[in-house]
């Protein structure tokens with residue numbers, strides 16, 4: 413039986429506080445600085461809500477949440493929800509230009525920011541004409557000592573003093589289950605990222621349809637996600653799911669390099685003091701990187717019972733090697749920002765590597781043909797390749813202020829995933845590529861066109877084409893074919909450094925090849941498929 417729907421009046425933050433009221437002494441969060449119990453978390457969330465109201469933030473107004481993973485991130489997110497204010501949780505790896513767009517598009521009235529990200533935020537605000545943004549307050553987490561009174565003309569408040577000043581808010585804002593609760597941005601191949609609007613109920617559904625029943629999370633788990641909280645995957649992994657069952661969460665501000673992740677898995681940090689995670693969530697590239705790392709800890713040093721993978725397809729070999737080493741399975745499942753979390757997944761004890769498993773109960777899938785109708789099953793039960801559509805209760809409401817793209821993606825009860833899939837005779841779904849130009853690199857969207865536009869801004873570059881290539885492990889990497897201007901010189905490193913400086917750094921092309929010309933049609937369009945063919949030939953030869 414499926415879980416009951418939440419009541420019509422429903423505030424997800426208040427729901428979590430009620431669920432966990434029975435164990436105030438239990439550990440909720442362990443970040444790089446401190447341990448926060450469920451009792452302290454509830455108090456801080458209510459203080460944060462009061463603090464937002466004291467800054468004159470009103471229901472439905474948006475607040476940019478630009479923070480490194482920490483207890484403050486969780487308090488900020490839930491404090492907003494409790495107050496009915498709408499956090500817009502954004503990627504911490506973007507450029508000032510990206511944030512300027514988001515501030516303006518979301519009409520953010522305030523920003524919650526980690527101190528190291530304050531200069532980039534200031535640059536973003538500075539880049540906007542007065543009147544082009546509405547940011548009235550900035551609250552700075554981990555402020556250190558030298559916090560300026562204002563940044564780009566906007567008053568700054570140090571998080572600890574701001575929180576301490578407030579009396580905890582007694583009652584949550586009486587939100588509807590279906591009203592906008594928070595936004596996440598999702599990138600497309602062209603145009604600016606889309607503000608994906610999610611409800612209070614959507615959070616509840618992801619926890620009750622996936623975290624609890626499929627992953628089987630309980631209050632005895634200690635979870636750790638390499639995927640950050642600003643990704644829909646990380647948000648479910650390290651906030652929605654564990655806090656819905658009274659589990660403990662390990663949070664880490666730094667980039668999830670293999671050594672940083674190993675330190676957490678083995679409990680080797682001062683705040684962890686030997687407390688090792690039982691559940692780990694990552695993306696396939698991260699699993700591959702750890703397996704290849706010389707400091708991979710032996711099985712005895714970790715306490716993993718279960719691992720999760722999403723963001724890109726998990727190559728079978730990586731899953732098998734991980735399980736052989738640690739004894740724990742990796743549960744590969746496909747989710748999206750639009751559906752908020754995983755809707756098709758393997759099951760603990762029933763993993764077939766190389767597949768995305770079967771639909772998560774509560775979600776329905778269709779593989780549709782070119783005529784838009786579901787493809788019929790073959791006599792053996794398999795379904796040929798087609799476009800994957802999903803129906804389920806955690807779909808976003810819309811993309812903010814973008815009717816065309818909203819209609820393309822959210823088609824009544826069905827959501828178009830943009831993925832191609834097949835189904836095998838046993839009913840398992842198998843990923844078969846995207847049907848747009850988007851690439852998933854380390855589980856994160858990269859638009860080849862955005863990278864190309866940046867490449868041609870390099871003074872030595874005449875033109876460029878970017879495609880995805882498959883590496884020896886079966887993972888997607890970006891490759892740039894670059895034509896230099898006559899007489900101009902540049903090295904691979906120059907080109908990569910230019911991309912890292914002008915784009916979110918993770919978008920830089922992993923491979924660069926200089927070519928005398930690009931294959932083109934008679935009308936001058938670049939034939940990316942020819943480049944892909946060339947790569948495929950090269951891989952065989």
Ligand code: 3UK
Nearest residue numbers: 644645722723724725745746747748749753754843
């Ligand atoms: C691809 C996968 C094969 C696929 C996400 C879990 O990745 C997440 O969200 P995004 O919006 O990207 C969605 C797209 O990524 N993808 C994700 N998982 C898999 N492809 N196998 C997989 N297991 O193209 C999908 O449409 O960044 C993942 C939970 C929440 C998420 N938002």
